[in-house]
Amino acid sequence: MFFADPLELDRALRQLRSIYGGVSDELRGWNWSNDVLSPPLEGVYLGVSEVANRYCPTYRDIYLRRVLGRPAPYTYKTVRGWIYHAISSKTVQEVKSTLYLKSLCSGAELFHELLGRRDEILESIFKKYAASRYLNEQEMEGLRREAEALYSFLTLQASARLDRILSEIRRPELESVLAKAVPMDVERLVNGRLLGLSQELRVDLFTERRIVVEIKTGDVRPFHKYVLAGYALAIESDLEIPIDYGIVSYLWSDGRFVKVRNITYFIGDELRREFLELRDEAFNVIHNGVDPRKPANCPSYCIYYDLCNR
Ligand code: SF4
Structure with missing residues (x-):
């Protein structure tokens, strides 16, 4: 984890x-x-x-x-909670699906791949929760910055964890690496x-x-x-x-x-x-x-x- x-x-x-x-x-x-x-x-x-x-x-x-x-009324904190939760679960899903698609890759490759899709993924999350319906422009801008930092942080953590696991296994296989990297x-x-x-x-x-x-x-x-x-x-x-x-x-x-x-x-x-x-x-x-x-x-x-x- x-x-x-x-x-x-x-x-x-x-x-x-x-x-x-x-x-x-x-x-x-x-x-x-x-x-x-x-x-x-x-x-x-x-x-x-x-x-x-x-x-x-x-x-x-x-x-x-x-x-x-x-x-309960929707407040800034409510929307922020939705977005943070969505980013956390999406990151886990994206790490798993990328590793499957590539049949394993290094941490650097994983990070590069996931970071490249950051804007597209965040955009779809903000759209899914209709964040702009509840927040003003300034709040949206602040939350976007937070979301970018959180997404980058989580993907970097996942990539570093993947590299650590790969460095410890002599013959890495997809399923066993996945079970350790995203358990x-x-x-x-x-x-x-x-x-x-x-x-x-x-x-x-x-x-x-x-x-x-x-x-x-x-x-x-x-x-x-x-x-x-x-x-x-x-x-x-x-x-x-x-x-x-x-x-x-x-x-x-x-x-x-x-x-x-x-x-x-x-x-x-x-x-x-x-x-x-x-x-x-x-x-x-x-x-x-x-x-x-x-x-x-x-x-x-x-x-x-x-x-x-x-
Ligand atoms: S504001 Fe909150 S704590 Fe106060 S009565 Fe209403 S629900 Fe209860």
Whole structure:
């Protein structure tokens, strides 16, 4: 995975394994029919981010969206999130398809090929998300610069990783090099219905080591880790494979430099229970249909801020 250094990741997983024990079987997603995991309401399916991104401590965001039917407005940050996510997954897809097409190539060739297609790829991403419909000219220009820097950064990381792998293998073969260079699926579709979650959940990255990766583009928030628990439970309920670790990968770009910060979590009992409490409270708000009112202080970064604080 070129978002994280493999050695750094190994160290983090080893540390977490030595600190935490295992996961209780009753909190594995495949036990979705027990009292703790089964959803309190039937026929309602929530997004993992909708449950986990607890900007609003009173759940008024859930009330606005699910009871009053008022979708969250699109802001600059929303559009930036779409673009960064799209670039991250497109880069992974492009690296894989280029290596297939060329039946292997050097890191320099890969970088040259992908950089040459940068403008065309970014243009198609901006078009797909109709970014110009939501942003003014100045915002578009700034976001384009950020997108270029992020794309160049990711393709360079992937190319350097490819060269490192090639330098270590005596007789490189396409499949084995690919498995090491890009050991992940992007936007893996997961059905979370058995847990009251959407049937079309999309996990940003899912690595061959059964690690879920969530990409974030804004500030670090304590509730981001709950997204990992939601996806882990959903994958366990859908595929019946254990998921113990997750990474929240924060990406920032100022148009020139890119910064990455990876925070690795053990998805243990506590995190799972906390996510399930958030889910159950969201269902309560929907079931009661009563405005939970605003908290004492609304965070200015809440997506509904303007709507609630007019
Ligand atoms: S603006 Fe305040 S009340 Fe409205 S959703 Fe956000 S935190 Fe909740």
